[in-house]
Amino acid sequence: MVSVSINGRNVVLHSPADTPLLWALRCEHQLTGTKFGCGIGVCGACTVLLDNVAKPACQTALSAIGQAHVVTIEGLDSAEARALKKAWLEYDVVQCGYCQSAQLIAATALLYRHRHPTDADIDDAMKEIACRCGTFPRIRKAIHAAAQSLGP
Numbered sequence: 001m002v003s004v005s006i007n008g009r010n011v012v013l014h015s016p017a018d019t020p021l022l023w024a025l026r027c028e029h030q031l032t033g034t035k036f037g038c039g040i041g042v043c044g045a046c047t048v049l050l051d052n053v054a055k056p057a058c059q060t061a062l063s064a065i066g067q068a069h070v071v072t073i074e075g076l077d078s079a080e081a082r083a084l085k086k087a088w089l090e091y092d093v094v095q096c097g098y099c100q101s102a103q104l105i106a107a108t109a110l111l112y113r114h115r116h117p118t119d120a121d122i123d124d125a126m127k128e129i130a131c132r133c134g135t136f137p138r139i140r141k142a143i144h145a146a147a148q149s150l151g152p
Helices: 021-029 079-090 100-113 119-126 136-150
Strands: 002-006 009-013 047-050 053-056 069-071
Touching: 002 021, 009 021, 047 100, 053 100, 079 100, 079 136, 100 119, 100 136, 119 136
Parallel strands: 002 069
Antiparallel strands: 002 009, 047 053, 047 069
16 A cells, blocks of 8 residues: 555555556546556656656556655646646647646646746657647647746
């Protein structure tokens, strides 16, 4: 058993310590907004926040979490996240939607680090998440708009 903070709640995970966080989230706690994509850490669909840093949940063993706070799309509710969700709708970012929880998680982590990111900052932060629909230009516009709405 592993005790961990998920979306602001302390929970106990009963999976073995070498279990990827992705499966504990989805199977033990029904947090299915964190998607399974490739399982090898290259598509980014399973991205979550670990202490406000975007990480692939499929490559993070429960034993590696330690005291880190885990935030999934279901618990993403900071000022940055709310601004991003609003901009996502305004710029019609979502097409198929499969990668969008991960995109929002990664964009939130970016705005935690850089309140007003450049195009290069955005491209770097988002490069680990594959969007097969090609909405990257709208994602970039939405991130800029969200950052602008947050002020200085």
